[in-house]
Amino acid sequence: xxxxxxxxxxxxxxxPRFGSGPSLVPEEFLMSLHRTGMHYMGTSHRKPAIKxxxxxxxxxxxxxxxxxxxxxxxxxxxxxxxxFDMIGLGIVEKKISHFTxxxxxxxxxxxxxxxxxxxxxxxxxxxxxxxxxxxxPGSDVIAVTLNETSTxxxxxxxxxxxxxxxxxxxxxxxxxxxxxxxxxTDIYFFSPQKVFASDxxxxxxxxxxxxxxxxxxxxxxxxRYVPDIMNWNNAITNSEANQTYNTPALATLFMMNExxxxxxxxxxxxxxxxxxxxxxLLYGWAESKPYLSPYxxxxxxxxxxxxxIDVDPKVNVDDVIKFLEKKKIVYGIDGYRKLGRNQFRIxxxxxxxxxxxxxxxxxxxxxxxxxx
Ligand SMILES: Cc1ncc(COP(=O)(O)O)c(C=O)c1O
Numbered sequence: 001x002x003x004x005x006x007x008x009x010x011x012x013x014x015x016p017r018f019g020s021g022p023s024l025v026p027e028e029f030l031m032s033l034h035r036t037g038m039h040y041m042g043t044s045h046r047k048p049a050i051k052x053x054x055x056x057x058x059x060x061x062x063x064x065x066x067x068x069x070x071x072x073x074x075x076x077x078x079x080x081x082x083x084f085d086m087i088g089l090g091i092v093e094k095k096i097s098h099f100t101x102x103x104x105x106x107x108x109x110x111x112x113x114x115x116x117x118x119x120x121x122x123x124x125x126x127x128x129x130x131x132x133x134x135x136x137p138g139s140d141v142i143a144v145t146l147n148e149t150s151t152x153x154x155x156x157x158x159x160x161x162x163x164x165x166x167x168x169x170x171x172x173x174x175x176x177x178x179x180x181x182x183x184x185t186d187i188y189f190f191s192p193q194k195v196f197a198s199d200x201x202x203x204x205x206x207x208x209x210x211x212x213x214x215x216x217x218x219x220x221x222x223x224r225y226v227p228d229i230m231n232w233n234n235a236i237t238n239s240e241a242n243q244t245y246n247t248p249a250l251a252t253l254f255m256m257n258e259x260x261x262x263x264x265x266x267x268x269x270x271x272x273x274x275x276x277x278x279x280x281l282l283y284g285w286a287e288s289k290p291y292l293s294p295y296x297x298x299x300x301x302x303x304x305x306x307x308x309i310d311v312d313p314k315v316n317v318d319d320v321i322k323f324l325e326k327k328k329i330v331y332g333i334d335g336y337r338k339l340g341r342n343q344f345r346i347x348x349x350x351x352x353x354x355x356x357x358x359x360x361x362x363x364x365x366x367x368x369x370x371x372x
Contacts, residue, residue: 001319011363013356019332054242060260065182084111095119096141099133103150130301133159147174150336152308156300186211198256278348279304
Protein backbone atom coordinates (compact mmCIF):
# COMPACT_ATOMS: atom_id res chain seq x y z
CA UNK A 1 0.00 0.00 0.00
CA UNK A 2 2.89 2.39 0.72
CA UNK A 3 5.39 0.97 -1.75
CA UNK A 4 5.74 4.28 -3.55
CA UNK A 5 5.77 6.41 -0.45
CA UNK A 6 8.91 8.57 -0.19
CA UNK A 7 10.01 8.95 3.41
CA UNK A 8 11.09 12.56 4.08
CA UNK A 9 14.63 12.51 5.49
CA UNK A 10 13.82 15.07 8.17
CA UNK A 11 11.10 12.82 9.60
CA UNK A 12 13.31 9.77 10.19
CA UNK A 13 13.71 9.26 13.96
CA UNK A 14 17.28 8.82 15.19
CA UNK A 15 16.15 5.64 17.00
CA PRO A 16 13.42 3.37 15.59
CA ARG A 17 12.29 1.90 18.93
CA PHE A 18 8.91 3.11 20.18
CA GLY A 19 7.67 -0.18 21.68
CA SER A 20 6.02 -0.66 25.06
CA GLY A 21 8.39 -3.39 26.16
CA PRO A 22 11.01 -4.58 25.72
CA SER A 23 11.79 -0.93 25.29
CA LEU A 24 14.60 1.19 23.98
CA VAL A 25 17.89 0.27 25.67
CA PRO A 26 20.40 3.07 24.99
CA GLU A 27 23.37 1.91 22.96
CA GLU A 28 25.65 3.55 25.56
CA PHE A 29 24.45 1.00 28.12
CA LEU A 30 25.51 -1.82 25.83
CA MET A 31 28.87 -0.11 25.31
CA SER A 32 29.33 0.30 29.08
CA LEU A 33 28.52 -3.37 29.54
CA HIS A 34 31.02 -4.22 26.81
CA ARG A 35 33.66 -2.21 28.66
CA THR A 36 33.34 -4.40 31.76
CA GLY A 37 35.17 -7.00 29.64
CA MET A 38 36.08 -10.12 31.57
CA HIS A 39 35.12 -8.74 34.97
CA TYR A 40 31.34 -8.75 35.02
CA MET A 41 29.51 -11.04 32.59
CA GLY A 42 30.31 -14.64 33.45
CA THR A 43 31.17 -13.96 37.09
CA SER A 44 29.28 -15.13 40.19
CA HIS A 45 26.18 -13.33 41.43
CA ARG A 46 27.29 -14.21 44.98
CA LYS A 47 30.48 -12.10 44.62
CA PRO A 48 31.04 -8.34 45.02
CA ALA A 49 31.16 -7.47 41.30
CA ILE A 50 27.48 -8.37 40.94
CA LYS A 51 26.30 -7.84 44.53
CA UNK A 52 27.53 -4.24 44.35
CA UNK A 53 25.37 -3.64 41.28
CA UNK A 54 22.35 -5.11 43.07
CA UNK A 55 23.10 -2.86 46.06
CA UNK A 56 23.34 0.18 43.80
CA UNK A 57 20.01 -0.74 42.23
CA UNK A 58 18.39 -1.06 45.65
CA UNK A 59 19.84 2.18 46.99
CA UNK A 60 19.20 3.97 43.70
CA UNK A 61 15.50 3.03 43.71
CA UNK A 62 15.08 4.03 47.39
CA UNK A 63 16.53 7.43 46.53
CA UNK A 64 14.61 7.86 43.28
CA UNK A 65 11.25 7.05 44.84
CA UNK A 66 12.13 8.75 48.14
CA UNK A 67 10.77 5.90 50.25
CA UNK A 68 11.39 5.60 54.03
CA UNK A 69 14.51 3.68 55.05
CA UNK A 70 12.46 0.79 56.47
CA UNK A 71 11.19 -0.09 53.00
CA UNK A 72 13.09 -2.86 51.19
CA UNK A 73 13.78 -3.30 47.48
CA UNK A 74 13.24 -7.02 46.88
CA UNK A 75 14.30 -8.69 43.61
CA UNK A 76 13.83 -12.06 42.00
CA UNK A 77 13.54 -13.93 38.73
CA UNK A 78 10.39 -14.48 36.73
CA UNK A 79 9.19 -10.99 35.85
CA UNK A 80 6.08 -9.22 37.12
CA UNK A 81 3.94 -12.17 36.01
CA UNK A 82 5.49 -14.32 38.73
CA UNK A 83 4.54 -11.70 41.30
CA PHE A 84 0.89 -12.05 40.29
CA ASP A 85 1.12 -15.55 41.80
CA MET A 86 3.51 -14.70 44.62
CA ILE A 87 1.17 -12.03 45.95
CA GLY A 88 -1.81 -14.39 45.90
CA LEU A 89 0.20 -17.21 47.46
CA GLY A 90 2.19 -15.28 50.02
CA ILE A 91 0.65 -11.89 50.80
CA VAL A 92 -3.12 -12.42 50.76
CA GLU A 93 -4.51 -13.73 54.05
CA LYS A 94 -8.15 -14.23 53.06
CA LYS A 95 -9.25 -11.98 50.25
CA ILE A 96 -7.84 -9.79 47.48
CA SER A 97 -9.83 -7.21 45.52
CA HIS A 98 -8.64 -6.46 41.99
CA PHE A 99 -9.53 -3.29 40.12
CA THR A 100 -9.26 -4.16 36.46
CA UNK A 101 -9.39 -2.18 33.23
CA UNK A 102 -7.48 -4.22 30.65
CA UNK A 103 -5.55 -7.31 29.75
CA UNK A 104 -2.82 -7.20 32.43
CA UNK A 105 -4.98 -6.23 35.37
CA UNK A 106 -7.37 -9.04 34.39
CA UNK A 107 -4.52 -11.50 34.08
CA UNK A 108 -3.48 -10.69 37.64
CA UNK A 109 -7.05 -11.21 38.85
CA UNK A 110 -7.22 -14.57 37.05
CA UNK A 111 -3.99 -15.70 38.77
CA UNK A 112 -5.45 -14.92 42.20
CA UNK A 113 -8.74 -16.58 41.30
CA UNK A 114 -6.98 -19.92 40.73
CA UNK A 115 -5.65 -20.13 44.29
CA UNK A 116 -8.21 -22.27 46.15
CA UNK A 117 -7.61 -21.00 49.68
CA UNK A 118 -8.07 -17.29 49.04
CA UNK A 119 -11.02 -15.32 47.75
CA UNK A 120 -10.46 -13.06 44.74
CA UNK A 121 -12.90 -10.34 43.82
CA UNK A 122 -12.92 -8.33 40.60
CA UNK A 123 -14.20 -4.80 40.18
CA UNK A 124 -13.91 -3.92 36.52
CA UNK A 125 -14.58 -1.19 34.01
CA UNK A 126 -14.69 -1.78 30.25
CA UNK A 127 -11.38 -1.66 28.35
CA UNK A 128 -10.61 1.96 27.51
CA UNK A 129 -11.90 3.30 30.83
CA UNK A 130 -9.92 3.98 34.01
CA UNK A 131 -10.43 2.84 37.61
CA UNK A 132 -8.56 3.87 40.77
CA UNK A 133 -9.66 1.33 43.36
CA UNK A 134 -10.71 1.68 46.99
CA UNK A 135 -10.84 -0.24 50.27
CA UNK A 136 -13.22 -3.20 50.05
CA PRO A 137 -14.96 -4.86 53.01
CA GLY A 138 -13.19 -8.07 54.04
CA SER A 139 -10.24 -7.63 51.68
CA ASP A 140 -6.74 -7.62 53.11
CA VAL A 141 -5.05 -6.80 49.78
CA ILE A 142 -6.13 -4.16 47.24
CA ALA A 143 -4.65 -4.70 43.78
CA VAL A 144 -4.38 -1.86 41.28
CA THR A 145 -2.44 -1.32 38.06
CA LEU A 146 -0.47 1.91 37.73
CA ASN A 147 -0.36 1.77 33.96
CA GLU A 148 -2.55 -0.69 32.05
CA THR A 149 -0.21 -1.31 29.13
CA SER A 150 -2.86 -2.93 26.94
CA THR A 151 -5.11 0.14 26.82
CA UNK A 152 -2.92 3.08 27.87
CA UNK A 153 -4.81 3.87 31.08
CA UNK A 154 -3.02 5.10 34.19
CA UNK A 155 -4.24 5.55 37.77
CA UNK A 156 -5.28 9.11 38.49
CA UNK A 157 -5.20 8.63 42.28
CA UNK A 158 -3.93 5.96 44.68
CA UNK A 159 -6.58 4.37 46.90
CA UNK A 160 -6.25 4.91 50.66
CA UNK A 161 -6.02 1.72 52.68
CA UNK A 162 -6.09 1.08 56.44
CA UNK A 163 -3.36 -0.35 58.68
CA UNK A 164 -4.45 -3.97 58.11
CA UNK A 165 -4.68 -3.79 54.34
CA UNK A 166 -1.88 -4.13 51.81
CA UNK A 167 -1.95 -1.87 48.76
CA UNK A 168 -0.26 -3.74 45.89
CA UNK A 169 0.49 -1.76 42.73
CA UNK A 170 1.50 -3.36 39.45
CA UNK A 171 3.78 -0.61 38.20
CA UNK A 172 5.33 -2.68 35.41
CA UNK A 173 4.98 -0.23 32.54
CA UNK A 174 4.48 3.03 34.45
CA UNK A 175 6.96 2.49 37.26
CA UNK A 176 9.39 5.40 37.52
CA UNK A 177 7.43 7.65 35.20
CA UNK A 178 3.69 7.74 35.98
CA UNK A 179 2.88 9.81 39.08
CA UNK A 180 2.72 7.69 42.24
CA UNK A 181 3.78 8.29 45.84
CA UNK A 182 5.50 4.95 46.42
CA UNK A 183 5.69 5.61 50.17
CA UNK A 184 1.88 5.31 50.20
CA THR A 185 2.01 1.82 48.68
CA ASP A 186 2.96 -1.50 50.28
CA ILE A 187 4.15 -3.47 47.25
CA TYR A 188 5.10 -1.44 44.20
CA PHE A 189 6.38 -3.88 41.62
CA PHE A 190 7.64 -3.86 38.07
CA SER A 191 9.81 -5.61 35.49
CA PRO A 192 12.80 -3.65 34.17
CA GLN A 193 12.15 -3.90 30.42
CA LYS A 194 9.92 -0.82 30.31
CA VAL A 195 10.78 2.59 31.79
CA PHE A 196 13.89 1.05 33.38
CA ALA A 197 15.34 0.33 29.94
CA SER A 198 16.66 -3.13 30.59
CA ASP A 199 15.78 -6.68 29.61
CA UNK A 200 12.98 -8.90 30.87
CA UNK A 201 13.05 -11.81 33.30
CA UNK A 202 13.55 -9.97 36.59
CA UNK A 203 10.99 -8.63 39.05
CA UNK A 204 11.47 -5.78 41.48
CA UNK A 205 9.14 -5.14 44.42
CA UNK A 206 9.53 -2.12 46.68
CA UNK A 207 7.97 -3.30 49.95
CA UNK A 208 6.74 -1.42 53.01
CA UNK A 209 7.37 -2.73 56.55
CA UNK A 210 3.68 -3.74 56.62
CA UNK A 211 4.10 -5.85 53.48
CA UNK A 212 7.36 -7.39 54.75
CA UNK A 213 5.69 -8.36 57.98
CA UNK A 214 2.71 -9.91 56.17
CA UNK A 215 5.02 -11.82 53.81
CA UNK A 216 7.05 -13.25 56.69
CA UNK A 217 3.94 -14.16 58.67
CA UNK A 218 2.44 -16.15 55.79
CA UNK A 219 5.79 -17.76 54.91
CA UNK A 220 5.94 -19.06 58.48
CA UNK A 221 2.52 -20.74 58.09
CA UNK A 222 3.59 -24.28 57.19
CA UNK A 223 0.06 -25.32 56.32
CA ARG A 224 0.39 -23.36 53.05
CA TYR A 225 2.63 -24.99 50.47
CA VAL A 226 4.46 -22.37 48.42
CA PRO A 227 7.24 -23.44 46.01
CA ASP A 228 10.66 -22.16 47.10
CA ILE A 229 11.04 -19.99 43.99
CA MET A 230 7.89 -18.11 45.06
CA ASN A 231 8.62 -18.04 48.76
CA TRP A 232 8.78 -14.45 50.04
CA ASN A 233 11.19 -15.34 52.81
CA ASN A 234 13.71 -16.59 50.26
CA ALA A 235 13.28 -13.45 48.17
CA ILE A 236 13.53 -11.11 51.16
CA THR A 237 16.53 -12.70 52.86
CA ASN A 238 18.46 -12.85 49.58
CA SER A 239 17.60 -9.23 48.77
CA GLU A 240 18.79 -8.19 52.23
CA ALA A 241 22.14 -9.67 51.16
CA ASN A 242 22.02 -7.92 47.73
CA GLN A 243 21.31 -11.19 45.97
CA THR A 244 18.50 -13.10 44.33
CA TYR A 245 17.31 -16.56 45.36
CA ASN A 246 18.46 -18.12 42.09
CA THR A 247 20.78 -16.94 39.33
CA PRO A 248 19.75 -13.65 37.72
CA ALA A 249 20.55 -12.34 34.21
CA LEU A 250 23.61 -10.18 34.86
CA ALA A 251 23.18 -7.96 31.79
CA THR A 252 19.63 -7.14 32.94
CA LEU A 253 20.91 -5.97 36.32
CA PHE A 254 23.69 -3.94 34.74
CA MET A 255 21.46 -2.06 32.31
CA MET A 256 18.77 -1.38 34.90
CA ASN A 257 21.41 0.12 37.18
CA GLU A 258 22.60 2.38 34.36
CA UNK A 259 19.05 3.61 33.82
CA UNK A 260 18.45 4.22 37.53
CA UNK A 261 21.62 6.30 37.68
CA UNK A 262 20.48 8.28 34.65
CA UNK A 263 17.02 8.86 36.10
CA UNK A 264 18.44 9.79 39.50
CA UNK A 265 20.59 12.43 37.84
CA UNK A 266 17.33 14.13 36.82
CA UNK A 267 15.04 13.14 39.70
CA UNK A 268 11.53 11.66 39.67
CA UNK A 269 9.84 15.08 39.29
CA UNK A 270 11.82 15.97 36.19
CA UNK A 271 11.31 12.53 34.62
CA UNK A 272 7.55 12.96 35.12
CA UNK A 273 7.66 16.49 33.68
CA UNK A 274 9.39 15.24 30.55
CA UNK A 275 6.89 12.39 30.22
CA UNK A 276 3.97 14.80 30.55
CA UNK A 277 5.41 16.99 27.80
CA UNK A 278 5.64 13.98 25.48
CA UNK A 279 2.10 12.93 26.37
CA UNK A 280 0.83 16.46 25.56
CA LEU A 281 2.53 16.16 22.20
CA LEU A 282 0.96 12.79 21.33
CA TYR A 283 -2.57 13.44 22.61
CA GLY A 284 -2.47 16.96 21.14
CA TRP A 285 -1.55 15.45 17.77
CA ALA A 286 -4.34 12.87 18.03
CA GLU A 287 -6.88 15.57 18.87
CA SER A 288 -5.77 17.92 16.12
CA LYS A 289 -6.15 15.48 13.21
CA PRO A 290 -9.60 14.57 11.89
CA TYR A 291 -8.43 10.99 11.14
CA LEU A 292 -7.10 10.34 14.67
CA SER A 293 -8.61 10.19 18.14
CA PRO A 294 -7.20 9.32 21.56
CA TYR A 295 -8.62 5.92 22.56
CA UNK A 296 -8.88 6.99 26.21
CA UNK A 297 -11.60 9.60 26.47
CA UNK A 298 -11.31 10.34 30.20
CA UNK A 299 -8.38 12.76 30.23
CA UNK A 300 -7.38 12.12 33.84
CA UNK A 301 -6.73 8.46 33.02
CA UNK A 302 -4.63 9.03 29.89
CA UNK A 303 -1.24 7.43 30.38
CA UNK A 304 1.94 9.47 30.20
CA UNK A 305 3.89 6.25 29.52
CA UNK A 306 1.93 4.58 26.70
CA UNK A 307 -0.42 6.45 24.33
CA UNK A 308 -3.15 4.65 22.41
CA ILE A 309 -4.46 6.43 19.34
CA ASP A 310 -7.27 5.23 17.09
CA VAL A 311 -6.96 5.74 13.35
CA ASP A 312 -9.67 6.23 10.72
CA PRO A 313 -10.48 2.76 9.31
CA LYS A 314 -9.90 4.07 5.77
CA VAL A 315 -6.19 3.55 6.49
CA ASN A 316 -5.15 0.20 7.89
CA VAL A 317 -2.49 0.76 10.58
CA ASP A 318 -0.98 -2.65 9.84
CA ASP A 319 0.08 -1.42 6.40
CA VAL A 320 1.74 1.64 7.92
CA ILE A 321 3.47 -0.46 10.59
CA LYS A 322 4.67 -3.14 8.18
CA PHE A 323 6.11 -0.58 5.78
CA LEU A 324 8.02 1.28 8.50
CA GLU A 325 9.30 -1.93 10.07
CA LYS A 326 10.52 -3.20 6.73
CA LYS A 327 12.43 0.03 6.21
CA LYS A 328 13.83 -0.35 9.79
CA ILE A 329 12.63 3.14 10.62
CA VAL A 330 9.97 2.51 13.30
CA TYR A 331 9.42 -0.52 15.54
CA GLY A 332 6.77 -1.43 18.06
CA ILE A 333 3.84 0.93 17.50
CA ASP A 334 1.21 -1.80 17.04
CA GLY A 335 -1.89 -1.65 19.22
CA TYR A 336 -2.25 -4.37 21.85
CA ARG A 337 -3.06 -7.45 19.74
CA LYS A 338 -6.10 -8.63 21.74
CA LEU A 339 -7.80 -5.21 21.63
CA GLY A 340 -8.20 -5.69 17.88
CA ARG A 341 -8.52 -1.96 17.11
CA ASN A 342 -7.13 0.06 14.21
CA GLN A 343 -4.79 1.71 16.64
CA PHE A 344 -1.24 2.89 17.27
CA ARG A 345 0.19 2.28 20.71
CA ILE A 346 3.23 4.48 21.17
CA UNK A 347 5.51 4.32 24.16
CA UNK A 348 6.78 7.50 25.81
CA UNK A 349 9.23 5.71 28.09
CA UNK A 350 11.98 7.93 29.40
CA UNK A 351 14.62 7.20 26.75
CA UNK A 352 12.26 7.86 23.85
CA UNK A 353 12.93 11.48 23.05
CA UNK A 354 10.44 14.28 22.44
CA UNK A 355 12.26 15.06 19.25
CA UNK A 356 11.83 11.55 17.88
CA UNK A 357 8.16 11.50 18.86
CA UNK A 358 7.73 14.74 16.93
CA UNK A 359 9.32 13.11 13.89
CA UNK A 360 7.21 9.99 14.30
CA UNK A 361 3.94 11.90 14.47
CA UNK A 362 4.95 13.95 11.44
CA UNK A 363 5.82 10.80 9.50
CA UNK A 364 2.62 8.98 10.44
CA UNK A 365 0.54 12.02 9.46
CA UNK A 366 2.22 12.22 6.08
CA UNK A 367 1.67 8.52 5.41
CA UNK A 368 -1.98 8.55 6.44
CA UNK A 369 -2.76 11.78 4.59
CA UNK A 370 -1.24 10.33 1.42
CA UNK A 371 -4.07 7.78 1.44
CA UNK A 372 -7.06 9.96 2.37
C1 LIG B 1 1.01 -3.86 33.37
C2 LIG B 1 1.83 -5.11 33.18
N1 LIG B 1 1.85 -6.03 34.16
C3 LIG B 1 2.57 -7.15 34.05
C4 LIG B 1 3.29 -7.44 32.91
C5 LIG B 1 4.07 -8.71 32.82
O1 LIG B 1 5.43 -8.44 32.88
P1 LIG B 1 6.48 -9.60 32.54
O2 LIG B 1 6.27 -9.97 31.11
O3 LIG B 1 7.81 -8.98 32.79
O4 LIG B 1 6.20 -10.73 33.47
C6 LIG B 1 3.29 -6.52 31.85
C7 LIG B 1 4.03 -6.81 30.62
O5 LIG B 1 3.96 -6.13 29.62
C8 LIG B 1 2.54 -5.33 32.00
O6 LIG B 1 2.53 -4.43 31.01
